[in-house]
Amino acid sequence: MGSALATPLYFRHRIADPDPTVKKTMALRPYIVGNWKMHGTRAMLGEARAIDRAAERLMKAEVALAPPFTLIHATRKEADLIGVGAQDCHPAEGGAHTGDISAPMLKDAGASFCIVGHSERRSDHGESDGVVKSKAEAALNAGMSVIVCVGESEAERDAGRAEDVVLAQIEGSVPRGEGVADSVTVAYEPVWAIGTGRTPTTDDIAAMHSAIRNKLVEIFGNSGEGVRILYGGSVNPDNAGEILAIEHVSGALVGGASLTAEKFLGVIVAATGDQRD
Numbered sequence: 234m235g236s237a238l239a240t241p242l243y244f245r246h247r248i249a250d251p252d253p254t255v256k257k258t259m260a261l262r263p264y265i266v267g268n269w270k271m272h273g274t275r276a277m278l279g280e281a282r283a284i285d286r287a288a289e290r291l292m293k294a295e296v297a298l299a300p301p302f303t304l305i306h307a308t309r310k311e312a313d314l315i316g317v318g319a320q321d322c323h324p325a326e327g328g329a330h331t332g333d334i335s336a337p338m339l340k341d342a343g344a345s346f347c348i349v350g351h352s353e354r355r356s357d358h359g360e361s362d363g364v365v366k367s368k369a370e371a372a373l374n375a376g377m378s379v380i381v382c383v384g385e386s387e388a389e390r391d392a393g394r395a396e397d398v399v400l401a402q403i404e405g406s407v408p409r410g411e412g413v414a415d416s417v418t419v420a421y422e423p424v425w426a427i428g429t430g431r432t433p434t435t436d437d438i439a440a441m442h443s444a445i446r447n448k449l450v451e452i453f454g455n456s457g458e459g460v461r462i463l464y465g466g467s468v469n470p471d472n473a474g475e476i477l478a479i480e481h482v483s484g485a486l487v488g489g490a491s492l493t494a495e496k497f498l499g500v501i502v503a504a505t506g507d508q509r510d
């Protein structure tokens with residue numbers, strides 16, 4: 234990590250006014266995203282505040298939180314430094330879709346990124362790759378970046394089909410187009426590792442991330458080299474250091490261990506080797 238990353242002002246500048254000239258350096262920092270799922274009322278805003286305050290000292294990581302829709306606006310107001318995003322969006326800009334939330338609404342509430350295609354959305358709501366891609370496009374059109382989630386089931390891994398499944402999901406879910414690679418992150422989350430305390434071996438993670446990298450280069454050409462690939466599934470303070478050291482692992486999507494500042498900061502510290510004071 235370059236010493237230029239050690240100043241909080243630099244971090245503030247990036248959030249307030251993204252500067253393409255520093256993008257390459259920033260991409261070297263691990264991107265650690267907390268996914269709060271359907272957890273959190275306003276009583277949890279203190280955790281977001283504590284994470285944000287600590288983020289100023291944890292300059293070696295880019296930190297973001299995806300709270301439930303109902304907390305996006307409040308979290309954005311609490312947090313100056315970390316990214317705040319959404320866990321899903323509807324593909325349409327607006328319309329007669331009772332109970333749904335559009336990407337422009339999320340952007341208006343303060344979200345700067347949107348997770349799409351999480352396996353819980355794919356399984357609970359039957360979201361196909363095509364739907365996930367439309368959601369990603371909607372988020373990009375609204376001016377947000379996207380985290381597109383992919384991952385195989387345990388049966389698919391046991392059948393030796395993990396890589397085929399994941400690459401097919403990427404083929405079908407990742408949006409295309411000029412400049413899109415700059416705003417897309419892929420999260421590889423094996424379904425069987427989510428919330429179970431089980432993780433793939435480092436060799437398996439390395440093999441999958443390398444296959445995903447090749448696929449992204451096939452899709453985006455050279456720009457595919459810069460697309461961040463997160464690992465997700467039972468990341469915690471004890472395994473984050475090892476996982477984040479794997480080649481082509483650019484960060485982590487963290488569920489359970491992001492729900493308290495204590496644990497989430499533990500993940501960030503382990504991922505970056507940084508000191509918390």
Ligand code: PGA
Pocket residue numbers: 268422426427428429465466467468486487488489490
């Ligand atoms: P987990 O969830 O860290 O609780 O396994 C990860 C995710 O689903 O994003």
